[in-house]
Amino acid sequence: MASKIMKGSGEILCEGELEKRSDSLFQLWKKKRGVLTEDRLSLYSGSSDRVKELRFSSILKVDCVEHTNKYVYFTVVTTNFKEIDFRCTGKSSWNAFITLALIDYQNRRALEGFRRHRFQGVASEEQPESEEQRALSP
Known part of the structure; x- marks a missing residue:
């Protein structure tokens, strides 16, 4: 079951078990320990220290595919349109x-982009006109 932890800078938002469908021919479900932070989902395999990171900068969306009595099936779609299938127990709400x-x-990235664009616009307005620009002005 996933557990919510208080949000803070770089802190864990959610941690617990979920399953990822393998890319192999048989597409088996493999248990992973997931750690969700404000900029990525890290997936740990079993007892090994191997970690796969899905950074939000490379994720386009999360599609909820199906709810059953036992599991919620969902797909993470990456920016290069690769689909990664997951399932979790309904109680854990990993998809949410x-x-x-x-x-x-x-939203944070959009606000940063807006602020950066606005700051650049204000900075360019504050620059003094060059003699060349003044000569071209009517």
Whole structure:
């Protein structure tokens, strides 16, 4: 079951077990330990220290595919349109946690872009006119 932890800078938003469908021919479900932070989902395999990171900068969206009595099946779609299938117990709500964290990340990036664009516009307005620009003005 996923557990929510208080949000802070770089802190864990959610941690727990979820399953990822393998890319192999048989497409088996493999248990992973997931760690969700404000900019990525890290997946740990079993007892090994191998980690796969899905950074939100490379995620386009999260699609909820199906709810059953036992599992919620969902797909993470990357910016290069690769689909990664997951499932979790309905109680853990991994799909909701990931979706909300992704939206929060995308909103922060949009605000940063707006502020950067606005700051550049204000900075260019404040620059003194060159003699060349004044000569061209009517």
